[in-house]
Amino acid sequence: MRKAVLSAIAMSLMTMSAYAADMASPMTSPEADYATPFQWSGAYVGADIGHGWLNGDFSALGTSISEDFNGATLGGFVGYNWQFSNGFVTGVEGDVSYNWNDKEFNNGESGTEWAGSVRGRVGFAIDRALVYGAGGWTATRGFVKDIPSGQEFSKTFSGWTIGAGVEYAVTDNVFVRGEYRYNNFGDKDIDVGPGIINVDFDQSVVKFGLGVKF
DSSP states (O other), X not given: OHHHHHHHHHHHHHHXXXXXXXXXXXXXXXXXXXXXXXXXXXXXXXXXXXXXXXXXXXXXXXXXXXXXXXXXXXXXXXXXXXXXXXXXXXXXXXXXXXXXOOXXXXXXXXXXXXEEEEEEXXXXXXXXXXXXXXXXXXXXXXXXXXXXXXXXXXXXXXXXXXEEEEEEESSSSEEEEEEEEEEXXXXXXXXXSSSEEEEEEEEEEEEEEEEEEO
16 A cells, blocks of 8 residues: 555656746747748839949040940839849839939030830749849930030930849848849930931949849
């Protein structure tokens, strides 16, 4: 009888110890241990600043010259992304920017002012990092000014753009980006009164931006 009572007490103590240990350990679940990857899907808007290297080729009366027009850019962008389960991301983006790249030469002044583009994007997401390529249509307002007379002549140039970049989400709603793009604006004939000048613009741009994802 005494042995049976001692055995029962021992079993009770062991059971209570096991229960206390279970109570002391934190409750976990598979959902708590699983971290949901960041999602790039959705609309976004942002602003960027950068530097552009514009090349202009000017031809008239059988002669031609080439000049560089370099300067800062400031603009904004808006777009939408779709992310797939395998990490691939597609999207569409529009942007507009202003170029400070005018330059005086040969008693004249030339450069570009406002520029914009509409591009498709394809990329791959690694959690909060997104590497992408983009390409599409671009346009800019280019001008030629005769300094002695003060007359200015301008045309809208349009062509194609291609580039690549990297984005990183610093929070669930804010991301930063770095991007390179090449813009080929094509050529236009500009009537400057005494004659016609054929102008051809192309540009390389490096931009850094800050965006908000919705």
